[in-house]
Amino acid sequence: MTKQRKQRTREEQGGKHLHDRTQHVWLVTHCPNYPPGQPLVVHWSRSEQLSSEQNHARDRRWTHRENPCMAGPMEPEGRDASGKPLLVRVSGSSGGDSHGSAASSSIAVVVGSTAVAVAGSFEFGLSIGYSSPSQLGIMRDLHLSLAEYSVFGSILTIGAMLGAIISGSIADQAGRRGAMAISDVICTLGYLLIAFSQNCWWLDTGRVLIGCGIGVLSYVVPVYISEITPKNLRGGFATVNQFMICCGGSLAFVLGTFITWRTLAIVGVAPCLLQLVGLLAIPESPRWLARSGHPGAFVAALQKLRGHGTDISEEASEIKVFTEKLHRLPKSKMLDLFQKDYIHAVTVGVGLMAFQQLGGVNGILFYASEVFVSAGFSSGNTGTVAMAIVQIPMIGLGVLLMDKAGRRPLLMVSAAGTCLGCLLVALSFLSKEQHWERDLNVFALAGLLVFIGSFSLGMGGIPWVIMSEIFPINMKGSAGSLVTLINWLGSWIVSYAFNFLMMWSTYGTFFIFASICGITVVFVERLVPETKGRTLEEIQASMSSSLTPFHK
Numbered sequence: 350m351t352k353q354r355k356q357r358t359r360e361e362q363g364g365k366h367l368h369d370r371t372q373h374v375w376l377v378t379h380c381p382n383y384p385p386g387q388p389l390v391v392h393w394s395r396s397e398q399l400s401s402e403q404n405h406a407r408d409r410r411w412t413h414r415e416n417p418c419m420a421g422p423m424e425p426e427g428r429d430a431s432g433k434p435l436l437v438r439v440s441g442s443s444g445g446d447s448h449g450s451a452a453s454s455s456i457a458v459v460v461g462s463t464a465v466a467v468a469g470s471f472e473f474g475l476s477i478g479y480s481s482p483s484q485l486g487i488m489r490d491l492h493l494s495l496a497e498y499s500v501f502g503s504i505l506t507i508g509a510m511l512g513a514i515i516s517g518s519i520a521d522q523a524g525r526r527g528a529m530a531i532s533d534v535i536c537t538l539g540y541l542l543i544a545f546s547q548n549c550w551w552l553d554t555g556r557v558l559i560g561c562g563i564g565v566l567s568y569v570v571p572v573y574i575s576e577i578t579p580k581n582l583r584g585g586f587a588t589v590n591q592f593m594i595c596c597g598g599s600l601a602f603v604l605g606t607f608i609t610w611r612t613l614a615i616v617g618v619a620p621c622l623l624q625l626v627g628l629l630a631i632p633e634s635p636r637w638l639a640r641s642g643h644p645g646a647f648v649a650a651l652q653k654l655r656g657h658g659t660d661i662s663e664e665a666s667e668i669k670v671f672t673e674k675l676h677r678l679p680k681s682k683m684l685d686l687f688q689k690d691y692i693h694a695v696t697v698g699v700g701l702m703a704f705q706q707l708g709g710v711n712g713i714l715f716y717a718s719e720v721f722v723s724a725g726f727s728s729g730n731t732g733t734v735a736m737a738i739v740q741i742p743m744i745g746l747g748v749l750l751m752d753k754a755g756r757r758p759l760l761m762v763s764a765a766g767t768c769l770g771c772l773l774v775a776l777s778f779l780s781k782e783q784h785w786e787r788d789l790n791v792f793a794l795a796g797l798l799v800f801i802g803s804f805s806l807g808m809g810g811i812p813w814v815i816m817s818e819i820f821p822i823n824m825k826g827s828a829g830s831l832v833t834l835i836n837w838l839g840s841w842i843v844s845y846a847f848n849f850l851m852m853w854s855t856y857g858t859f860f861i862f863a864s865i866c867g868i869t870v871v872f873v874e875r876l877v878p879e880t881k882g883r884t885l886e887e888i889q890a891s892m893s894s895s896l897t898p899f900h901k
Contacts, residue, residue: 458632458654459578463586465627466573467593469529469566472536472620474597476505476559482605483613490610493549501552506841508560509567513833516568517826524641525573525634528565533621536562540621544614559617567813568833572825575817576634577654580884584751584814591810592744599737636885639672640822664884671886675823683827690893691828694819697877697892698832701760701812704869706839708767709862710804712847713797720797723778723855726790735794736801743805750806755881756815759807760873766803768866770796775859782856796859808869812836818880821889 480502488498512532520528535558542555571590578586597620605613632654638647648665655661686695713720717736750759773796780789820828850858880888 458656459582459586462577462631462654463574463589465624465631466529466570467589468620468624468627469532469570470590470593471597471600472533472617472624473563473566473570474594474599475601475617475620476536476563476597477594478598478601479605479613479617480505482602483610486610487552491546491548491552493552497549501549501556503841503844504553504556505560505563506837506844508557509564510560510834510837510841511557512561512564512566513568513837514564514830515561516565516833517828517830519565520569520572520829521637521826524637525569525576526628526631528569529573530625530628532562532565532569533625535559535565537618537621540614540617544611555614564833564837567836568829571813571817572829573634575814575885576636577632579655580882581752583818584756584811584881585748587814587817588744588748588751588810590813591805592741592748595740595744595805599741602737636668636672636822639668640675644669667884667886671890672822675821683831686824686828686831691820691824693876694824694889694892695828695831697819698812698816698828699835700872700876701815702832702836703839704764704865704872705808705812706836706843708764708804708808708866708869709771709843709847709859710767710800710809711840712843712850713800717797719851720774721793723851726794735798739798739802740805743802744809747806747810751811751814752881755879756811757873757877757879760811760877761870763803763807763809763811764866764869764873766806767800767808768863768870770798770800770803771859771863771866772796773799775856775863778856778859815877815880818885818888819878819892821893 484498484502487493487501488495493501516528519531523531539555539558539560539562542551542558546552546555571587574587574590575583601613604616608616632650633646635647635651635654638650647668648661651661651665651668652659655664685691714736747759747763773792775796777789777792777796779785780787780792816829816832847858850861878888878892
């Protein structure tokens with residue numbers, strides 16, 4: 350009885366045991382040299398219980414070590430029979446200013462890593478915007494017909510679909526940084542072929558290569574950003590992807606009016622080279638490292654992203670346990686996406702990508718000038734410039750509201766706004782065709798501005814954010830390839846069919862787009878989960894019945 354009382358006393362003075370579904374965690378709460386508010390966390394596998402002899406040995410080690418609770422690098426404290434560390438001491442700090450410096454360090458690393466990643470998004474936008482200002486120069490210098498140039502412009506989408514198909518496999522095998530590096534090399538080669546091309550074959554080959562590169566980038570960039578950012582900042586950071594795509598496209602249009610198409614192709618190499626250099630300095634995705642069996646690199650990358658004075662034990666444990674659960678599941682195949690465990694996530698991902706494109710955005714963006722002229726304006730330049738002015742501020746507003754208002758409200762407001770914009774444009778065309786007494790041309794301008802502003806607020810970027818959040822890492826490669834392919838396929842369908850639809854019925858085309866946008870609101874309200882403020886593991890567990898035991 351006396352021995353048991355002494356044992357309880359020793360445990361009360363040294364710490365307490367917390368038991369949950371995932372692990373045994375020992376928190377040191379009475380440490381004279383450890384700063385308040387920063388518990389020293391050590392943990393071990395849930396399948397391995399420390400014996401009383403190990404507890405005594407641990408206490409003796411801590412008693413005789415000088416300043417046992419001072420900050421220091423993460424290091425193992427004792428090992429099991431197989432040599433694996435039983436205890437991990439997380440770096441702390443002995444100064445009160447450590448909280449601010451750790452937070453600053455964490456934000457700086459996340460911001461820097463995101464900046465390097467979105468250099469790929471900038472490349473994406475630059476590649477899409479390249480063909481418009483280069484058309485006259487390329488056709489003149491290489492003696493291309495309109496049909497030949499049309500092939501050059503549209504073949505980018507074909508290349509992007511090919512890139513989308515392989516994007517998941519590349520990101521899973523080579524890592525997120527490796528996938529971005531491969532994309533940069535492919536895009537660089539493509540732009541060099543265009544810059545030094547002597548005929549349409551060089552042009553088309555270079556354009557296909559660029560399409561493959563940006564097809565991979567369109568998947569891996571939002572995935573990487575979502576996997577490195579804290580849950581309370583993830584949405585805003587991920588939306589920067591869409592912002593930089595718009596910036597890249599705008600820069601291509603502006604520079605293309607001042608420099609030759611060959612020089613513009615050389616400019617397209619710059620973001621690739623900048624990203625290649627930046628990739629050497631940023632950490633790999635901790636979740637990819639955990640999945641790939643690199644526990645040491647996983648902890649080091651997560652600690653670097655969260656700050657060296659930050660306790661990462663809870664987040665690291667959640668990622669580790671969730672990954673171990675996924676490893677026990679059968680090896681995933683593409684057809685597994687349509688099983689009941691993943692069908693909800695696949696429906697949300699594919700649905701959002703399909704609705705994003707079938708709402709008509711690429712048709713409107715590609716043929717905005719023609720739409721304004723068809724509506725009765727003497728020139729489409731004024732409306733096109735107004736659309737560009739509206740687009741970037743609305744994307745910025747979406748970035749600010751993403752982690753405050755949430756994904757679902759922004760998506761529904763955005764989809765409702767695009768529906769209203771299409772209705773206004775349809776009414777303008779209807780008034781012109783039916784010869785109404787009142788001229789409603791202004792509705793076309795207002796409608797397109799409402800459409801592009803609303804689209805930029807949510808539907809432009811949020812589907813990519815949600816795509817990067819909802820799929821568990823064992824299915825993320827195949828699922829990401831599928832939804833990215835659907836996005837590019839929808840883009841091609843709308844771009845190809847838009848002129849034919851306008852020939853059939855101008856107002857009918859926009860009534861169709863309005864209907865699709867209206868259905869999008871219902872789809873989001875019924876099926877799309879709110880992911881704001883939740884960890885990726887919580888989101889994915891809530892959408893899969895086989896992972897629900899680990900959902901908090």
